[in-house]
Amino acid sequence: MRLRIFTEPQQGATYDTLLSVARATEDLGFDAFYRSDHYLKMGDVTGEPGPTDAWITLAGLARETRRIRLGTLMTAATFRLPGPLAIAVAQVDQMSGGRVDFGVGTGWFEEEHTAYGIPFPGLNERFEKLEEQLQIITGLWRAPAGETFDFEGAHYRLRESPALPKPVTADGPPVLIGGFGAKRTPRLAATYADEYNVPFHKPDDTAAAFGRVRAACEAQDRTRPMVYSAAQVVCCGRDEAEVRRRADAIGREVPELRENGLAGTPQELVDKIGRFAELGAGTLYLQVLDLSDLDHLELIATEVMAKLS
Template identity: 60%
Template sequence: MKLRIFTEPQQGASYDDLLAVARKTEECGFDAFFRSDHYVAFGDVDGLPGSTDAWITLAGLARETSRIKLGTLVSPVTFRHPGPLAISVAQVDQMSGGRVELGLGAGWFEDEHQAYGLDFPDTPGRFDLLEEQLELITGLWDTPVGEKYNFDGKHYQLKNSPALPKPIQQPHPPIIVGGAGKKRTPALAAKYASEFNAGFRSVDEIKTIFGRVQAACEQAGRDPKTLNLSTAHTVVVGKDDAEVRRRAAVVDRDPENPGDGSIVGTPAQIVDRLGQLAAIGSQTHYLQVLDLADLDHLELIASDILPQM
């Protein structure tokens, strides 16, 4: 079972803040450092000093870490053209020595698109983009060196692409697809993904979502066991109840009713919840930490939870 640290830097974090968390993530023995891909903060937050670009951030971290996996959960298809995105991810994979994973999704936060002049199609339209981007990006990466790649889709057309550079990981970096969609999301995960992520929901809800994606694998003729299942949750951990309450207050969580599938409590309580998730098939847990200045939080998770998982 893997524990990964997951951050939301659009809420207010510089590159140096993220570097400190990534280095602590590596030092503490976690499997990976992931970040969201957003350009505007959520809620009543100023987001200072301003959002950092996800793939520029990961390129920097690729050179300043040595072991942990690096990736996005998830990059919206509305932010970048898939051709240049395939180049960027392949280059970061090279820069990291083969440690990159690409989470790709349809996007959902309309406000950030309006804030930076990005098109925001309706939900079916965004899923059309996601389907084409998954095919196009993997097609570019999987084209043998020396051959050309062509793509003739509704939204994207490529002619005689050299399909370079190539990522280090072969056949290509792992792709993560996630969400709670009932039809298209499971089908796309079954066809293209190495990992399916269901986050910020109860154990029972996640069990239902996992069941849908496993059924989609079977329908597509894929062994469901070849698709890694993962979950994501906001996590607040304290050595005792007083520390739990202190940390929860900083990130505006009610320890008695944390909501949105958040996991709040002592190490024993966190281990119990992660065990429940493991019992329904979750092999990887993304622990979303919101207070990026609290590096002691990571040390507590590493010392009191990680060894038990």
């Protein structure tokens, strides 16, 4: 089981804070550092000093880390045009030496669109745009060298694009698609994704979502492997007092975290991670909400990750 650190900088984090977490992620042996792609805080926090852009952040981290993979859960397709987004991701991939993963979704948080003047169409149109973006971005990356790329869709049109720059690998960065939808999400994942992620659901619900994607892959006669993953908020402590202290720091209740996330002693986390592994998850994203608590990461690395086979 690969463990990856997943952050929510819109809740209040500077680039320097994210750099500290990313360096700890690398030094402690975790597989990757991921961040959300949001422009507005959620819940009862100030969000100060304000949002940081996901791909600008990852560009900086690409030059200040050496081993860990870097990615998004999930880039909002509503935020950026597909051509410039393909350029940005390919450039960050080059800057990192090929360590980028590209997680992308429809976008869902209407208030952040309103706050920053970003159009927010209905769900059907967002899914249509997401699929066209997937076709365009992967098409630009995979177009043979020296050939141009054209695309004619309902929402985007490209003519004689030089399809540059190229990412490090010929197929481009791995594509992640996530969500819990019953129809469109499984089809998009089976068609375009290298990894399918279920965020913040219990194991039984996660198993059902994995099953829908497996069925979609079979329906398409897909032959290339799919990575299955889950994301869970994490709150670990050596004893109950430490668990409670960390839950208080993120404004959550311990019983609720135990039920809906990864919370408790290191052994409790090992046991629950094992349940996700039994479902076929090969990667787990640990949502770390208190970015000042680097001791939390060290505890997970030494007492949880070290015990996973």
